[in-house]
Structures are given as C-alpha cells and as structure tokens.
Amino acid sequence: MAGLCDERACSMTITVSVNGVMQECPLPITVADALQQWGYDSVRVAVAINGEFVPRSTYGTHTLVSGDDVDVVAAVQGG
C-alpha cells in the first residue's frame, strides 16, 4: 500500500492523516517526499497541514511530524 514504510528500510516512522486516512511515513520526511510517496508527484495539488496553508515553495523544506493532519486538494467543478 502506498504510504506504508518498509520496516526493513527505516527504523523510525511517523503516522499522519492524509485526507482523513492514516498513513505511516519514514522519518524524517518532507512534504515533497510525502507527496511523491503518496502518488501526487504528477498531480496539480495544493496542501494544508493542520489547517494551515503550506506554499508549494516550502515543500522541500517543510518536514512532517507525527500526528500531522494533511489535506491535499485538487481542482474540481464548483458553483
């Protein structure tokens, strides 16, 4: 399953919520790495963590911590 850390490859993991689904990640992991791991690398998305907007320019430096609540959104039709 995408998002699960291979226990043989990393000894420390964290658990975060991604769009309401719990996922385990290796530690440390940046937003950029996490998006790639979760399959969003080729998708146009925007991200918020714990209700706060995370600019794309910080994906490479923003590190996830255990318990983070990550929202990944994309374009939809709207009224």
Added chain:
Amino acid sequence: MNEPWNDSWAPYGKPLQSRLMLGTALYPSPAIMQQAIRASGAEVITVSLRRQSPQTGGGESIWQLIRELNLTLLPNTAGCHSAKEAITLAQMARELFETDWIKLEVIGDDYNLQPDPFGLLDAAEALTKLGFKVFPYCTDDLVLCQRLLDVGCEVLMPWGAPIGTGQGLLNPYALRTLRERLPDTPLIVDAGVGAPAHAVAAMELGFDGVLLNTAVAQAANPVLMAEAFGEAVAAGRKGYRAGAMAARQTAQPSTPTLGMPFWHQDTSS
C-alpha cells in the same frame, strides 16, 4: 453612462463584456459543461477545490477541461464554515488556480446555506490584507454590505435566494436598496436564480451581473438554457440602461384617438 455600443464592465479592473458568470458543477457530463459555458457567452467561471486521491487522477481531467475553456477563473470557498477554513482554502486556491480572485463563501447555516455574516467579514478583511480580490457571497443586508466594502471588498455578491433553490429574487426591496445605496459598487446576484426571467429581473434592478450554476446545469437542455441566460442577462441590462417607463394605474391608448373613423359628435343633448 457608457455609449450604447460599449457596455463593458471591469470588476477589480478586469474588463468584461458578458455580465453572466457561470458555475462548472452539476452538469450531466464534462462535454455538456463545456458546450453550455461556451453557449452562455460567460467570461468568468467558478471552480473549487476538494480532497482528491491520486488514483482518481487527482483532478487533472477537470483542470484540463477548465484550461481548454481559456476563461477567467473565480475559485470558491464553498463548504467552509469558518473564517479560518475559508482563508486557508482561498490560499490553496490562489496557488493552484494562479489567481487572486476568490468567491468567498462562509456558510452559517446548513439548512439554507445562508452566509455567516460575521465569519464572512473576518475572512474578507484577512484575505484583502493578503492581497486577494474578494467576491463575497453575502446576504442582502445593507449594513453587512457596507462593512464588506469598509474592509476592502470592491465587489459584492448578495444572494437572490438560497443556493440551488431556483426561487429567484426573494427580496427585491433589499436588492433595490443595495443598488440605490451603493451606486458605484459592482453588484452581482449570486445564488437562487432559477429561470431566465429572474436574471432579467436582477439586471433590470440595475445589478451589474448574475452568477448562477444549477439553473443551467440541471435544465433539461443545459446548452440551450445557457444561451437563454446569456440573452436574458443582456436583455435585462439593456432594459435597465434604456430606462423603463413608469407604471400607471389606468389604461391609456397607444394608438392615436384623433381621426378615429365611425366617430360622431353626440348631438342628442
């Protein structure tokens, strides 16, 4: 008043010819959505953001359809119930859609999707300070509208009726009051418009535009209805600019009475 051949307007400085703004949701298919938007003549379309899983394409197909239309995008904060949620979603929308326009929705009541005036005002002030061009979806309350202008909104979008009801202009008095008291503010009726006649009525009140979605998307023939709304908004606008006659209580013939045949002076008395 503009010359008859030039009736463009410019919300937040963006010159537009069409005064109809159209939503992109609820159409029977993406292809019909595209056809309807083109048939309407709308230059501004609303879009939104939602959680997506990469397995479903992550919104890429919708993004491509929207880009193909090559129109001005107005992202919304639909579904937000607090200023904080709306502010965060607006920032996400600005990055993803590459626009500082935002249709600001902060819902205060789930039964009729009535805007929360207090959360809306807080969010509008914060977003304006962050450089957004805020199009607040608001009630028709004059004082709220004045406060929204005070915090930096340059356009207002009062509801005609609750979202998706299609009931038309439920409070023409309040809308007319807004027009009279805020003569220089672009006013757009947003929500509740169900039939082209409602759009005509809004434009005849002097509103600058109409924003709708469901009335077109869920019509039996969305493409034809989109065209109808485009014409209705244009007709209502022309009617407003032309200046309607004053209504009278009593009949008055439009055909001259002078020279009427078969007329005889009554000499019996």
